[in-house]
Amino acid sequence: MKREKAHGRAIEGQGLGSDLSEGSIDNERSFKSIWDLDGRVVVIAEKPKAARKIVEAVFQEYKPRVLRYKGIPYWVISSKWSEITVVPAAGHLYGITTMDKGCPTFNYIWQPIHIAERGAGHAKNYITLIDKVCRGADHYVNACDYDIEGSVIGYLIIKNHGDVNRSLRAKFSSLTPRELRNAFSKLMPLDREMVEAGLCRHELDWIWGINVSRALMSSLVESVGRSITLSAGRVQTPTLKYIVDKVTSRNLFVPIPQYSVSVTVRIGDSNYSLEYYGRSLESREEAYAIAEAVKAVNKLIVVDYKEEVQGIPTPPPFNLSDLQSEAARIYGLSPLTTQKVAEALYLDALISYPRTNSQRLPKDLNYEEILKNISRIPQYRGLISKLFSEIKGVLKPVEGAKEDPAHPAIYPTGVASISLSRISRRIYDLVTRRFIASFAPSGRLLRKTIVLSPLRQGGGVLFKLAGQEIIYEGWLKYYPFSMPKEFQVPRVGVGELLEVVSVKVDRKFSKPPELPSKIKVLKWMESVNIGTESTRARIIETLFTRKYIVEDSRGISATDLGIAVVEILNNYFSELTEASLTRSFEEKLEAIRRGLASRSQVVSEARGVLVNLLNEFTGKKTEIGISLAKAIGLLKPKAKCIACHREVFDEDLCKYHHLALQELWKAYSEWRRREGISTEEYLNYISKLGIVGRWVKELIDVLCAGQSKGRKLSMQ
DNA sequence: GCAAGGTC
Structure with missing residues (x-):
């Protein structure tokens, strides 16, 4: 489920009558400026970085005072009528948990996340600080990212520490000063439908995930008395099934023989091996017949010669998954490692926010200043002066198709690094070079293709020789990791005869399906739109932790346990094995946003479905437990x-x-x-x-x- | 202990 923008065109513009149907006029009337609020006002940001940007954009001229609580910054702004406090959250500070041990369970409560979850200790100080500044406040503004999760984050804070009836929502689609100033001059009423949709998403994921996970675990406990951590979920289970399907077809692969004729010819002083280019050969005899024909004439005729210039388009700056792909391709880093390193670089202010899907840079970014700052780093100095002279001062970055309402593409901030580990240096280098390259012109390749035949008319018996030369490097100068391999081929004329040096019949085999790599799996998740930038790599690692999948020399392989879990879930909870469950969630959440359904309706409907499925499962529990025990080797x-x-x-x-x-x-x-x-x-x-x-x-x-x-x- | 989603 993507963190898509709440009230963007995608939603409001769906029906033709949308400008009549939405309550936009009412909304206009209820706009309030932050300065219209008197008394004590608390503004809640999603994270410290966003809080700072808000303060800089909206409050800088009012002399904000920065204070700290256990290292967490917050800001106080005093005006004639009000005192405004801008305080950061750190993502979700509340989460779902339960005291129930059994299955099924639908008794959950929202709790501070450091109580609900292990490893969320950092949240405690944020909650203490927020509680302190909210006490006795007169107004609250949810200024978290304007998407479904941000609405939930801010809402739960205001609900637990303030008053939702004295709250407003800041609506901005990027953290640029203009958007932020605009958002705070037109505060909206609290986006209750969005909050309901967000809470519903959490609850649906929880009741599906917790109940099915517990059902799996309890089947093992009841049949063999062993307690092993197993899990299932809306995102992890379709991902596991994808891997299991790939592994199954790889394990069942039988190669089929294929034939081709390989010919070497002499052009000038060199020999060139040709690629067979004719109709496909299904038997050894056909291949030998062609080889004999070539041997008989011992010369090939050039039947076609083509030269064409091909552009190598400049790539856009990175979004997270593109960065993860490149770091895997070039340095063999796992998606999670790349993400963690990028997050650390972001926290050191060296690069912009990395958990983004966007391939576009913000329009109001000062490209020139960033490039000049980067050029202070010796290793980039030469590159940047080369860029400035190549583009003659016109700084226009290439943009990709992918967008993200909350954040732009990843770019270096221009802040110089002090000392970085080898991996951090590599990630920083990829981001920086890709940013520089995005301003550069396309590269150009000269491609030559020679088509040859033993017969003057070709007649289906063809051979090919292809070469390529880089005639203009363009962006590849700055980002050399994608430099095409050159292969020189001489210029020839149609009708020219070339001497055959050798001929032989080759037998090859059909190619086996590949085992997926982590990055392949991540890209697949992205392509079917499950998980988010922040969670995909983590969820893949969860599958490893559960011992559902393992690393193999050729990629990721599934264990018997992983295969068994997919089979069982396919039989008893088939919704959960398909990426389409996410689509069905999205439709329901959209209905809630539009006021056409309620959270309680949607949750109780899901509960009904689950109760039935869990009943069927329970009927076969021992049998299922035994099959799992056999897969793990317990029986x-x-x-x-x-x-x-x-x-x-x-x-x-x-x-x-x-x-x-x-x-x-x-x-x-x-x-x-x-x-x-x-x-x-x-x-x-x-x-x-x-x-x-x-x-x-x-x-x-x-x-x-x-x-x-x-x-x-x-x-x- | 189990999900997926934020972010430190």
Whole structure:
């Protein structure tokens, strides 16, 4: 669920009659300036950085005094009629918890987050400070980020420490001085529907997550008396299923042979190997026929020669997931590491807010000043003077398509770093270079393509030679991590004859599906819109903590436990395994925002669905617990698969090896058609191929061993 | 102890 802007165009502009239907006129009338409020006014910001920006933009000329409580800054502004205190929260200071131990449970309460959650100790001082400044205040302003979570953060603070009936909402879509000044001159009534939607989101996630997690755990406790931490949730479960699906198809992979003809020709003094470019070859015979034809003429004719200049477009500045991708690609850093390092750089004021989806820079940012400040760092001095001369003083950054209402793209602030660790330096360098590069022109590549054939007309028998040269580096000078590899190819003319140096038939194999990397998983979550910038990397790590997934030399693999959990959840809580549960939440929350549904309605509806599902689950609890216990290895199977330690499913094989058997014989029909080999030769051959899926490989090993012992498995 | 969401 994205932290999308509350009352942006996306919502108000949905119906044609929207300008009539929304109470915009009433809202206009109820606008109040911060200066209209008299007495003691408390302004609540989402975090210290935002509080500071608010003070600087709105109150600077009124001589704000900065005070501190246990290191937390807050500001007091005195005017003729009022005393305004700007105080920061630190994200959510309240969370859901319960005293209930059992399942199902729908008894939850909102509590200070340091009581509700482990590891949230920092919240205590914020709450103490807020309580102190709120005491006896006359007005409250929720000035948290203008989105669903910000509405909840500010509301719960005012509800617990102030008075919601004497509260207003500041509405701004970025922390720029202009927006902030505007927001504080037109304070809105408290956005109650938004708050209700936000509270509802928390409660739905909680009742689904806690109850299904507890159901899983209790099935183990009841069947084998073991207590192991298991979990499920709206975001983590679809993510786990995505990984399990990928791992399953990788483990079941059987390669299929493919053929091509590789030819080397001589151009001038050098040899070049050509890529087969004709129609696909399904048998060895076809490939040999072509190889013979080439050998017979021993010359290839250039049937086409093309040169084209291709632009390499300047990339936009980073959003978080782009930064995470690049840090993974270039330095092998995990998304969570990158995020943590970027957060630390942000707290040191070296870069802007990193938890953003935006690929756009703020219009009112002083680009020139930032670049000049960066140029004080010796390693960037040369780059920046090069940039200034290349663009002749016109500083216009490239923008990407992705936006974020709360924050711009990540950029360096121009503050010089004192000393940074190696990883921090690398992340800072990526952000800085990408920022510099975003002002630079596109690069240009010269691409040459030569198409050759043994026949003058081509006739479907084609070979290709492609080369590329960088003719203009452009932005790549500043961000060299994406420099294309050059490959020089000489210029030739159509009709020219080239001497063949060698010809051979190549047999290759179809490519196995790849195991996903952490960054692949994160990008997938982003593409289906589950989780947020702040939570995606964390949720992936949770799956590791639960031992649902493990790191493998080729990527992320799923454990038997992870596979079993997906299977069980698919059977009993199928909503939870699909990313579409998030869509259905969003629709319900949208209805609450529009006043078409109430939080209690939506929660009790979800509760009804869950009670039914949990009942069905409970009926099969022992059976489920036993299957989980077997997946973890707590219980020995009654009958063991001949290829592994798992329980037999059919024909002496477990579920996975049974599937592998089917895949193996399905692929054999292709092998027989293309290679004309016996089953024995087939098994022998593919058992030696490293790309064979794990379950298939394990199965072949027993089949080969079994055959030598005169044992045979059905091959249908 | 379990979710997902803020941020320190």
